[in-house]
Amino acid sequence: MSPEGTVEVSHIWKRFRADRGRRLLRDQITRATHLGRATKGPDPWRWVLRDIDFKVEPGESIAIVGANGSGKSTLLKIISGVMFPHTGSVATQGRIGALIEVMSGIHPDLTGRENVFVYATLLGLSRKQVAERFDQIVDFAEVEDAIDRQVKFYSSGMKMRIGFAIAAFLSPSILIVDEVLAVGDASFQQKCLNQMREVLTSGTTLLLVSHDLAAVAATAQRGIWLADSRVRAAGAIDEVLGQYRTAIEQQAEAEATVDGLIQVSNVRVSGPTNSLVSTNEPCRISLDVHTDTAYNANLYVGATEGAPTPIFAIRREVKLEPGVTTLTLDIPRLPLPAGKYYLWCGAYKVMTRAELTPWHPIATLPVIGIHKLDPTPGSIVRLSPVFVESRWTVERRGGIDAATQTAG
Amino acid sequence: MVTAPLPEAPPPELRFRRGLNFGSSLRNLWEHRHVVTNLGIREIRVKYNQAVLGFAWAILTPFVLMVVFSVFLSGRLKIGTHGLPYPVFAYTGLLAWTFFSSALSSAGNILVSNPLLNKVYAPREVFPLATIGTSAVDAFAASIVLVGLFAIYDVWPKATAVWVPVLLLVLAAFTVGASLLFSALTVYARDLRHALPLLLQVGLFASPTFWGLEKIPSQWRSLYIFVNPVAMVIDGLRQTVLYGHSPNFKYLGLAATSAMLMLIVGYGVFKRLETGFADVS
Numbered sequence: 001m002s003p004e005g006t007v008e009v010s011h012i013w014k015r016f017r018a019d020r021g022r023r024l025l026r027d028q029i030t031r032a033t034h035l036g037r038a039t040k041g042p043d044p045w046r047w048v049l050r051d052i053d054f055k056v057e058p059g060e061s062i063a064i065v066g067a068n069g070s071g072k073s074t075l076l077k078i079i080s081g082v083m084f085p086h087t088g089s090v091a092t093q094g095r096i097g098a099l100i101e102v103m104s105g106i107h108p109d110l111t112g113r114e115n116v117f118v119y120a121t122l123l124g125l126s127r128k129q130v131a132e133r134f135d136q137i138v139d140f141a142e143v144e145d146a147i148d149r150q151v152k153f154y155s156s157g158m159k160m161r162i163g164f165a166i167a168a169f170l171s172p173s174i175l176i177v178d179e180v181l182a183v184g185d186a187s188f189q190q191k192c193l194n195q196m197r198e199v200l201t202s203g204t205t206l207l208l209v210s211h212d213l214a215a216v217a218a219t220a221q222r223g224i225w226l227a228d229s230r231v232r233a234a235g236a237i238d239e240v241l242g243q244y245r246t247a248i249e250q251q252a253e254a255e256a257t258v259d260g261l262i263q264v265s266n267v268r269v270s271g272p273t274n275s276l277v278s279t280n281e282p283c284r285i286s287l288d289v290h291t292d293t294a295y296n297a298n299l300y301v302g303a304t305e306g307a308p309t310p311i312f313a314i315r316r317e318v319k320l321e322p323g324v325t326t327l328t329l330d331i332p333r334l335p336l337p338a339g340k341y342y343l344w345c346g347a348y349k350v351m352t353r354a355e356l357t358p359w360h361p362i363a364t365l366p367v368i369g370i371h372k373l374d375p376t377p378g379s380i381v382r383l384s385p386v387f388v389e390s391r392w393t394v395e396r397r398g399g400i401d402a403a404t405q406t407a408g
Numbered sequence: 409m410v411t412a413p414l415p416e417a418p419p420p421e422l423r424f425r426r427g428l429n430f431g432s433s434l435r436n437l438w439e440h441r442h443v444v445t446n447l448g449i450r451e452i453r454v455k456y457n458q459a460v461l462g463f464a465w466a467i468l469t470p471f472v473l474m475v476v477f478s479v480f481l482s483g484r485l486k487i488g489t490h491g492l493p494y495p496v497f498a499y500t501g502l503l504a505w506t507f508f509s510s511a512l513s514s515a516g517n518i519l520v521s522n523p524l525l526n527k528v529y530a531p532r533e534v535f536p537l538a539t540i541g542t543s544a545v546d547a548f549a550a551s552i553v554l555v556g557l558f559a560i561y562d563v564w565p566k567a568t569a570v571w572v573p574v575l576l577l578v579l580a581a582f583t584v585g586a587s588l589l590f591s592a593l594t595v596y597a598r599d600l601r602h603a604l605p606l607l608l609q610v611g612l613f614a615s616p617t618f619w620g621l622e623k624i625p626s627q628w629r630s631l632y633i634f635v636n637p638v639a640m641v642i643d644g645l646r647q648t649v650l651y652g653h654s655p656n657f658k659y660l661g662l663a664a665t666s667a668m669l670m671l672i673v674g675y676g677v678f679k680r681l682e683t684g685f686a687d688v689s
Binding site for chain 2: 011013050051077080081082085087088089096100107110114122123124126230
């Protein structure tokens, strides 16, 4: 038998009926009596997972990423055992704690205290174990004053916090987390991340689904990218996220409607000596803007990791005359660590802020160089990569050989 | 990673199959017995936390029906109770029927839009079983009234009441079987939710709750009891507790067979349909 905390997913296929409308006795009878003819109609089944196959060792943390509807949640439900696969099998060892829709297990008519006991015992703890953890749970959820109040009188944030707290203190062998980092305010999110980190260091296997790629990169070691109901990429988290981001960017590029009132073309990127740009070195970006009418425009140029949210965006107010205007942007020291980035551009009228051309990708921006970002522990989530020139000074006081250390 | 082309359909030899084994299913259920208890506790708490009268509601349903039957029906229909006070006679029957009816009607709905269905990793039958458990607690509370009625009319249980556990076992088996069957079918045919209350309403009058079993012609009585074993339980409770007779063993055997059949069919259908519950509800 595999050690506790192992998850083995082998060749999972899952389908749903395409029409999930009404389910009445009449429909069932029609379906049953027309069984012979049904094969001629369009295929009523839609595959949501096709041949998903991977293994997670105890203590590993795996992130599952992918667009909405790519089958992530279904996969988690199958692993947690509440849904059954069509083909293939799942083998898990040890207790599973799942943070999927944490709110739905909380009953509004019960008090916070009753909910903690009833819900936690339903998830597999004994009453004694719940009693031991009760104070921790209440403390974590920050609901001390309201614990004997009915949950329906809680604010929605309190409900989410108590739901998360119960599940977080299950101490399972396998923890399944589905997009719960969106729970609560910023400080509670930080607490959740710390708690997850702590759970991980105690040897729990983590399966994580999130659209917050920065948090995923900080928490998970391996990644699985689901697209089109199948595994598109699997491997080290940075690699998988890199491919996933590229795909997001390509899709944005394909969808971008570049037929705005003005057109951006002929984008050139160059470094100090040739077309290669590197970290903390000068970088020149020039582009041509074509317009038929004169506009007073705010032009934005920015760099992203693939998704539309930029790491930085630089604005220039410019008077556009009919014809072609060439703009050149010089960045003396490019603050991006080595990696693959994308240049995005958008233009808006100065007075009305009406869109002249939407925020859309215009070119790739590969950055070479030796400067890599310092790795962070999982509880520190970087918003986006920025290279900052820095210098440390460490002074030891009172010691015999007070040393001074500097680093660039 | 370049994905190799996938076939349109999965290889049939890998089709997910659970060995539907009676023994292993029961063992799995036994391992999750605490889930049944905790679900039941949760349900009872939710039910009575809010109610002003608390547990009195459990007593009220059979009690009010008993009063209504006593006042409006007993005199007019000339129901022979063989010398027993009518309220005691009716309440005994109503107690058994109310348990069956409330268990079945709440179990029928338990798998539809239940938020816990995706959260509790236990065999799915824990949900209807917990509901039946709460109905049993209600019935236990309601039987306090029966003790009161015994005292008022000075009718006391006879020694043959030792048969009561056997009768309750038959009742429990039939209730569990029917509840499992209906809860599973309701997931796939939602309109059964509307059919069930109607069925139970008819059943209330078609069972010997306010009349005696001897009203059924004797040549039909065996078939009747096979279809409705609850009737046998009601009659058996009266015979053993109130009259001091042994139960009619032919009818008891028929009812037990019917209940066992219902249990096996209900459990079998439930386990067969179980894999799809999370997909459609």
